[in-house]
Amino acid sequence: MHPTAPLAAEHISPGLTTATSHSFTSGLSWSAVFAGAAAAAALSFILLILGFGLGLSAISPWTNTGATASTIGISTVVWLALTQIAASGLGGYLAGRLRNRWIDIHVDEVYFRDTAHGLLAWAVATLVTATLLTSAIGSVLSGGAEVGAGALRGVATAATGVAAAGASQTATSRGDAGTNSTGYFVDTLFRTNQAPAEAQATDASSRAEATRIFANALRTGNLDAQDKQYLGSVIARQTGVDQATAETRVSQAYERLDQTVTQATQTAKAAADKARKATAYSALWMFVALLCGAFFASLFATLGGKRRDHPVIVARA
Template sequence: MDSHQSVADVVDNKGGLRLQWSPVFAGALAAAALSLILISFGAAIGLAVSSSSPSWRDASSALALLSGLYLILQALVSFGVGGYIAGRAQHVIGATPADVIENNDGLHGLTAWALAVIVGAAVVALVGLSAARPTIQNRPSATAAEPLLSAELDRLYRSPRRPANIDIGYERAEAGRILLTSSGHSGVSTEDHSYLIQQVAAATGLPAADAERRVDSVMGDARTAIQRSRRSSVILAFSAAAALLCGAVAAWVAACAGGRHRDGASLPEWMGGRPTTAVPIV
């Protein structure tokens, strides 16, 4: 009898530990949707960790830090809601011990978090590809320097005497590639520096001395812009990684809380539940 009972318990426990995909999908979709809403709201009020606009270079460090903190906060909220749904909607099968149920709830929340991250990454990739395709088709000679150093390239080739029907797209792309090397350890080589001065003088009609002063000024501005862009990229990468890690923890904890609410049990003290008072034995 005891052996049959133990076998039944094992079967029930195995049934209770099965991963149920309906709660996982529900929690993941809720987390991805809420994350998109919160990120859109943050962008609407000016909270962004990076931007392609040249005016972003003048943004203060406090704004970058606040934007990173908001990214982490929205991850805690969105993944917490998704994990709670995944834990609350799970159906426990069989007579499973409480600690096993709690771990299973946390597993559902963590799986919902992973699926939401994949969905969000896929949406971002599709949006990025759709936004980059028209630029590549319209500007075949454009380089990575064009969105970053567009203001510097405009100032480099600015000339009121140049005819309007002359296309300098290739010259801009070539100058952009040269300016990108200004932030390296060796900087712009002497050959590239002289070549860029000749190109600017030929395209704008400036004397060689004026063209050299303009090139030197633009190189200094480009070096500063690249350094600030790198700093923003570091803040973005760190904030995104911290947000994802905090989101995983929030999804696990919220799923465990959702499972306790589902079973009618009280939350432990580390989840914010009321402390249990010991009943004196008479």
């Protein structure tokens, strides 16, 4: 017998079927799938760690130094896609290369099974990576929403202008004008050029009452005429200015406070909207990157399977 005769059955083309050759092996090799998934998950983890390191090295707290936010965002998307392509491609290739050989299966069926091996390897690797990196992935997806919520909470906190308990029960988020801001504008109401001996001391109750009046005006969106007149009389009595000047001071202080609160609210809304868009774009690009990973895992599994089934002719001396 020719020395290469025993290799004949080993090198039968997968597209041929014989009456006496039947393969009872399973169409799925889980050992190859898990091997490819392990390699994909490990490489994905390594590349993610490298990406974090490169990203942190490109960020600087100093002004006009380091990469911009847009550059960091684009680089993150590109790196995530490359990570998926490289890791999924490696896992798919190993899953196709290490699977059992099918002898009497049609070439189309072999192609389908190789594709399935690559897809399963990608799926297992993705689930493992998601399980191990749940906190990191969750922080990426919820980071933008948390920033937006934090900005809104900041406005609500910065907008708390209630020094007394009664105001805190009736004021809304916009009516809570902000302790520091409201306190400053209330201080401007009671300023006086009189000598300390001539000026009356401004008691805490008057300031608290002025704060509550401003908080209610911010809540309703308008400074009531009676409140304006009353607050003007209190200011006129304690600062020595006439009633008309005191009421003008009240109107000007309220307008400035209203502009400050409105600007802060608009800034918070813009920050929340920007964070919402960033979160949406991150989720969409993650979806695209994962699809790329599934495609390249399936593609490279077919390449590995073809390499596995390619007959090798060993030269004999």
